[in-house]
Amino acid sequence: xENTLIKRKPIFSKLWFFLIxxxxxxxxxxxxxxxxxxxxxxxxxxxNNEKIFVIKEGQSIVEIAESLKKEGLIRDxxxxxxxxxxxxxxxxxxxxxxxxxxxxxxDCLSGNIQAGTFKLSTNMxxxxxxxxxxxxxxxxxxxxxxxxRNEEVAAVLAKNYGIKEEDFLKVAQLGYxxxxxxxxxxxxxxxxxxxxxxxxxxxxxxxxxxxxxxxQGLTLPEVVTLASIIERETRDNGEERQVVxxxxxxxxxxxxxxxxxxxxxxxxxYDEVGKTWWKKSLTAxxxxxxxxxxxxxxxxxxxxxxxxxxxxALEAVAQPQDSEYYFYLHDNDGKIHYARTLAEHNTNKxxxxx
Numbered sequence: 001x002e003n004t005l006i007k008r009k010p011i012f013s014k015l016w017f018f019l020i021x022x023x024x025x026x027x028x029x030x031x032x033x034x035x036x037x038x039x040x041x042x043x044x045x046x047x048n049n050e051k052i053f054v055i056k057e058g059q060s061i062v063e064i065a066e067s068l069k070k071e072g073l074i075r076d077x078x079x080x081x082x083x084x085x086x087x088x089x090x091x092x093x094x095x096x097x098x099x100x101x102x103x104x105x106x107d108c109l110s111g112n113i114q115a116g117t118f119k120l121s122t123n124m125x126x127x128x129x130x131x132x133x134x135x136x137x138x139x140x141x142x143x144x145x146x147x148x149r150n151e152e153v154a155a156v157l158a159k160n161y162g163i164k165e166e167d168f169l170k171v172a173q174l175g176y177x178x179x180x181x182x183x184x185x186x187x188x189x190x191x192x193x194x195x196x197x198x199x200x201x202x203x204x205x206x207x208x209x210x211x212x213x214x215x216q217g218l219t220l221p222e223v224v225t226l227a228s229i230i231e232r233e234t235r236d237n238g239e240e241r242q243v244v245x246x247x248x249x250x251x252x253x254x255x256x257x258x259x260x261x262x263x264x265x266x267x268x269x270y271d272e273v274g275k276t277w278w279k280k281s282l283t284a285x286x287x288x289x290x291x292x293x294x295x296x297x298x299x300x301x302x303x304x305x306x307x308x309x310x311x312x313a314l315e316a317v318a319q320p321q322d323s324e325y326y327f328y329l330h331d332n333d334g335k336i337h338y339a340r341t342l343a344e345h346n347t348n349k350x351x352x353x354x
Contacts, residue, residue, distance in 0.1 A: 044075045045122040055133070057115045057141040057181060061085075064113065073120050073129065083126050084110040109134065116140035117183065139185040144197070146179040146310035147231045149266070149277050153177050153197075153308065163190040175224040175305025176201045204311050212318035216249055221304070223317050226252075228305035229295075231313040232262030232278070235334050239321065241312055243338070244328060246320035256326070258295040266306035267291035329353065 051071055055064055061084050065077040074080050088108035104111070109130050116137035120129065142160050144153055150172045154165035167190035177194065178201035184193060213223040226248060234241045248258055264282055267289045271279040279286070287294075293302040325338040327345035331352035339345035 042075065043123045043125045043128075044072055047122055049122040051120055051122070052138075053118045053120045055113065055115050055118070057143065059115070061110050061113075068129075071120075072122055073124070074126065080126065083130070084108070084113070087130060114140060116186075137186050139183050141181060141183055143181045144177070144179045144308075146313070147228075147307045148177075148179070149307055150174045150177060151270075152277055157190070157193050160184075161186060161188055161193065163188070163193065167191075168194060171195075173198065175228055175308060177308045178204055179308055179310045180204075205314050209314060209318045213314070216317065216320065217253060218249070218317070222301055223314070224309065225301050225305045227309035227313040227317045228307045229258065229260050229262055229302075230316050231309040232265070232307055233260050234313075234316075235330060235336065240336050241316035242319060242321035243323050243325070244336075245316040246322050247325050247328065247338075249317070249320055251326060252301065255299065257297075257299045258301070260295050261287075263293050263295040263302055263306055264289055266302075267293040 051073065053071060053073065061081055065080040068074040068080060069077045085108065112134045114134060114137050117139045118132055118136055119138055120132055140160060142156065144156060150169055154168040157163055157168055158165045161184060171191050171194045177197040180200055182196065210220060230241055230245050234244050251258055261282055264286055265278045268279050268286060270277055274280060287296045292298060293306065295302060324340050327339040328336055329348055330336050337348045337352055339348055
């Protein structure tokens with residue numbers, strides 16, 4: 001019987017071929033990834049083309065990335081979003097496991113991009129862009145909410161623009177520092193900030209509104225003072241403001257005391273216990289505060305505004321709603337309850353404030 005030679009398949013050579021192929025694939029992937037990363041984080045141009053770039057308050061990283069791409073300030077939106085997400089304190093490329101950790105937003109680029117106006121250039125890479133977007137604002141957005149005293153407005157502006165609070169208080173006229181969202185230069189002076197808030201008041205409180213307010217039998221200073229009370233005494237921008245405005249105007253004209261707790265809060269000043277300018281729980285002693293601003297004790301309007309009212313409060317005084325009511329209160333959920341007589345008001349107190 002003839003010996004039959006069986007040829008075996010070169011298993012080792014196929015395994016070797018596979019390993020080489022796998023190595024080349026990995027090498028190609030690494031090379032492509034490296035090329036992509038280097039390309040994506042690089043400056044989009046060698047030209048130093050400066051552009052003014054604005055980030056609005058509340059814009060998301062996605063929106064910012066799309067705007068940067070549209071302006072030709074980055075090469076790739078995904079790369080910017082990833083960079084913003086992973087450019088955090090503690091992340092190092094030499095230790096890839098750091099990328100897997102969860103970091104507080106304030107420790108990452110995504111949590112430190114500022115709203116405002118920036119001078120950017122097309123020859124900036126992502127690292128330089130990061131520095132600019134977190135520290136290089138030309139101007140910045142600031143929101144002044146309705147119903148603040150000038151001291152509270154000064155604190156906001158001092159924090160955002162480095163001014164001295166006392167400098168702002170010297171030039172700011174209470175009642176006329178209009179609440180709005182502003183874009184100020186980061187090196188603005190206290191006087192410039194106050195002038196802008198005042199000019200916005202003059203622009204928003206139109207001559208038409210002023211004429212309507214004068215028709216209520218009030219002077220313009222009285223209108224602003226009453227609007228400031230409405231701002232602190234009401235909880236929404238709808239019908240409630242107009243009803244309360246109509247009610248307080250009626251009480252004024254009929255010689256009643258306004259009896260607005262907000263005026264007592266203003267007269268008391270800063271509450272050290274609650275750390276607020278607006279003491280929340282007023283005592284019987286508080287209500288007897290000897291101050292011309294205390295409308296619980298003295299008839300008529302206080303000598304001036306108690307806060308800076310917004311447009312809705314000014315409109316409420318200019319366009320009050322007539323009603324049969326003379327009294328109101330808010331329950332613990334903030335809902336308002338009206339009354340025609342003191343007896344009805346006392347019933348509401350017993351029902352809603354216990």
